Amino acid sequence: MRKIDKSILAKVIKPRDPISYKGNYGRILIIAGSIHFGGAAILSSSAAVYSGAGLVTVATTPEKFASLNTRIPEAMTIDYHDQKETLNSIKQSNVIVIGPGLGISELTQSLIKSVIENTTKNQTIIFDASALTEVSEENIDITSISANVILTPHQGEWQRLSELEIPDQTTDNNLEAINKLAPSSLLIVKKHLSEIYYHDNVSQIKAGNAGMATGGMGDTLTGVIAAFVGQFGFSEETVAAALFLHSYISDSIYEKSFVVLPEKLISEIPLAMKSIIIK
Numbered sequence: 001m002r003k004i005d006k007s008i009l010a011k012v013i014k015p016r017d018p019i020s021y022k023g024n025y026g027r028i029l030i031i032a033g034s035i036h037f038g039g040a041a042i043l044s045s046s047a048a049v050y051s052g053a054g055l056v057t058v059a060t061t062p063e064k065f066a067s068l069n070t071r072i073p074e075a076m077t078i079d080y081h082d083q084k085e086t087l088n089s090i091k092q093s094n095v096i097v098i099g100p101g102l103g104i105s106e107l108t109q110s111l112i113k114s115v116i117e118n119t120t121k122n123q124t125i126i127f128d129a130s131a132l133t134e135v136s137e138e139n140i141d142i143t144s145i146s147a148n149v150i151l152t153p154h155q156g157e158w159q160r161l162s163e164l165e166i167p168d169q170t171t172d173n174n175l176e177a178i179n180k181l182a183p184s185s186l187l188i189v190k191k192h193l194s195e196i197y198y199h200d201n202v203s204q205i206k207a208g209n210a211g212m213a214t215g216g217m218g219d220t221l222t223g224v225i226a227a228f229v230g231q232f233g234f235s236e237e238t239v240a241a242a243l244f245l246h247s248y249i250s251d252s253i254y255e256k257s258f259v260v261l262p263e264k265l266i267s268e269i270p271l272a273m274k275s276i277i278i279k
């Protein structure tokens with residue numbers, strides 16, 4: 001199993017071209033949040049903005065517009081009940097995150113299907129949280145999606161998708177399961193020392209800590225990954241760098257803090273990214 005260490009960051013995070021504009025750094029759509037899970041949309045979109053995404057739009061329920069605009073004014077909001085507007089945003093985005101805080105509902109299922117049917121090979125979809133749960137519970141076919149696909153289950157979500165009990169989630173079993181479920185996708189199994197499975201490659205990050213075991217930490221990761229793909233393009237290296245940075249910053253917080261709050265992690269992303277290119 002290949003180990004991912006800090007060197008991945010300098011490979012991916014590059015200085016910006018002075019002659020550039022926000023369109024160069026990715027149009028991200030985050031389909032997230034619901035009446036009981038507003039924070040997931042805030043954390044995912046905040047992480048995307050703070051990780052350098054050019055433009056971030058959140059498709060969510062209108063009850064959450066005010067809190068979103070207050071917490072992350074850089075992000076725009078659309079109503080995911082409005083099919084036309086949501087479809088338009090899906091087609092215009094480079095990266096689409098679907099799932100954090102969405103909840104289990106017919107709406108979630110229809111949003112998943114709309115994203116699958118209306119994306120092309122030049123786009124990337126990140127399935128997380130409720131979207132992963134719906135994929136497993138509704139047997140939604142994700143084997144041949146035109147877009148790049150990234151799945152980010154924790155071990156419980158992966159158990160639902162792979163039908164592998166957590167103790168049986170060995171690298172061989174995980175590889176077999178992902179090659180059956182979605183062969184060309186990139187799988188992250190989130191755990192202590194999270195693993196990446198992509199085209200038969202298996203790698204593991206050498207960072208992360210138990211202070212990260214708090215609600216919202218995975219929602220946050222989706223935003224970091226989305227922003228990295230939006231800026232640096234879809235590749236195993238780009239995703240590995242996002243995954244590593246998320247834990248790397250958490251480790252530095254954990255040196256002095258009993259828990260790693262997602263908002264604290266997010267606030268430290270811009271300086272951490274800058275420190276990689278000024279070394």
Ligand SMILES: NC(=O)C1=CN([C@@H]2O[C@H](COP(=O)(O)OP(=O)(O)OC[C@H]3O[C@@H](n4cnc5c(N)ncnc54)[C@H](OP(=O)(O)O)[C@@H]3O)[C@@H](O)[C@H]2O)[C@@H](O)CC1
Binds near residue numbers: 037038099100156
């Ligand atoms: N502020 C917000 O808006 C937040 C919104 N959130 C949103 O909540 C939605 C549900 O996401 P979720 O992960 O909380 O619940 P779910 O998918 O039902 O899985 C839990 C089940 O799996 C099991 N389990 C086994 N291993 C596990 C593991 N390693 N990690 C976790 N669970 C593990 C676990 O076992 P148990 O704990 O019961 O022993 C339990 O039975 C989703 O949309 C998410 O975005 C959250 O992000 C929080 C902050």
Ligand SMILES: Nc1ncnc2c1ncn2[C@@H]1O[C@H](COP(=O)(O)OP(=O)(O)O)[C@@H](O)[C@H]1O
Binds near residue numbers: 207
């Ligand atoms: N003990 C741990 N050691 C390292 N990383 C952890 C630990 N516990 C949780 N994490 C990380 O925290 C995140 C939790 O993701 P997830 O359960 O989806 O959170 P949420 O859905 O509440 O946002 C994952 O990235 C996981 O790797």
Ligand SMILES: [Mg+2]
Binds near residue numbers: 128129154218219
């Ligand atoms: Mg999660």
